[in-house]
Amino acid sequence: MKAIIPAAGLGTRFLPATRATPKELLPVLDKPVIQYVVEEALEPDGVDGVCIINSHEKPEIEKYFSVDEDFEAMLARSGKEALAAKVHEASSLPVSFAYQDDPKGLGHAVLCGAEAAGDEPFFVLLGDYFVPDRRMCVRMADVSAARGGASVIAVAPVPEDQVSRYGIIAGACVGSHPDYDAAGEEEGAIWKVTGLVEKPKREDAPSHLFIVGRYLLTPRVMGLLKTQDPGAGGEIQLTDALQRLLDEEELYALVVDPDEGCDTGTPAAWAATNARMALADPESSDAFLEALGREARDRLG
Numbered sequence: 360m361k362a363i364i365p366a367a368g369l370g371t372r373f374l375p376a377t378r379a380t381p382k383e384l385l386p387v388l389d390k391p392v393i394q395y396v397v398e399e400a401l402e403p404d405g406v407d408g409v410c411i412i413n414s415h416e417k418p419e420i421e422k423y424f425s426v427d428e429d430f431e432a433m434l435a436r437s438g439k440e441a442l443a444a445k446v447h448e449a450s451s452l453p454v455s456f457a458y459q460d461d462p463k464g465l466g467h468a469v470l471c472g473a474e475a476a477g478d479e480p481f482f483v484l485l486g487d488y489f490v491p492d493r494r495m496c497v498r499m500a501d502v503s504a505a506r507g508g509a510s511v512i513a514v515a516p517v518p519e520d521q522v523s524r525y526g527i528i529a530g531a532c533v534g535s536h537p538d539y540d541a542a543g544e545e546e547g548a549i550w551k552v553t554g555l556v557e558k559p560k561r562e563d564a565p566s567h568l569f570i571v572g573r574y575l576l577t578p579r580v581m582g583l584l585k586t587q588d589p590g591a592g593g594e595i596q597l598t599d600a601l602q603r604l605l606d607e608e609e610l611y612a613l614v615v616d617p618d619e620g621c622d623t624g625t626p627a628a629w630a631a632t633n634a635r636m637a638l639a640d641p642e643s644s645d646a647f648l649e650a651l652g653r654e655a656r657d658r659l660g
Contacts, residue, residue, distance in 0.1 A: 464594025485572035529565035
């Protein structure tokens with residue numbers, strides 16, 4: 360089984376920084392964002408490789424995941440064996456690449472990974488969000504296995520006054536993950552999806568659950584994407600293909616905690632994620648707080 364990570368975007372929210380460095384390679388502590396996502400994607404049993412959907416304008420991503428024996432040897436000669444091991448670990452991850460040089464939406468990006476996915480179920484992980492404990496996709500795989508291999512998406516509750524900003528699911532709660540005693544829109548609840556509504560009005564929203572950016576999909580989704588007409592923005596939308604999937608197959612949603620993952624999609628969110636990860640790391644938390652300075656520490660309380 361493969362996981363697909365769309366990463367062909369230009370990262371315009373981070374300009375001018377991303378003119379020279381792809382957004383996916385911006386660091387969170389000592390690793391780039393995309394490495395966290397790759398490691399998360401490889402966590403569920405059965406996932407043996409990751410296909411990154413890249414652009415030829417961003418060769419740096421492919422270089423990062425390529426072994427550089429000369430660089431590793433230089434680090435080792437300098438007495439930095441631990442760093443050499445970290446570099447080798449990153450470059451040895453089972454990563455392949457497909458290219459989307461003419462971006463036409465998320466659905467089109469996923470379709471670019473069709474050859475890598477083959478005729479098997481596959482994960483899709485959006486590249487500007489990662490889950491530090493790597494368990495979200497594992498729980499999604501549990502839900503799929505318990506329901507005959509059905510497609511599963513991750514969803515999270517959003518305040519009622521914000522539903523118009525997101526794609527919202529319709530459906531009903533049909534159980535909970537074994538790790539939880541949950542119902543309704545609580546973390547761990549499992550919904551059978553009957554529809555997906557893009558940015559509904561507050562009064563028209565069928566639930567308060569929005570798609571988080573983690574998908575476990577059956578091969579049929581690739582077939583639907585091949586014939587999917589452009590939707591919002593003139594792009595091939597994955598959500599539109601999932602709506603068509605409901606005519607043929609069951610689709611489930613696992614409710615997750617919105618704070619379980621770390622957002623890096625905007626400069627503010629990326630900075631906050633660095634702070635969150637630094638505070639959670641015993642090796643860096645004290646140094647991070649010291650580096651903030653007294654005024655910033657006082658504001659944090």
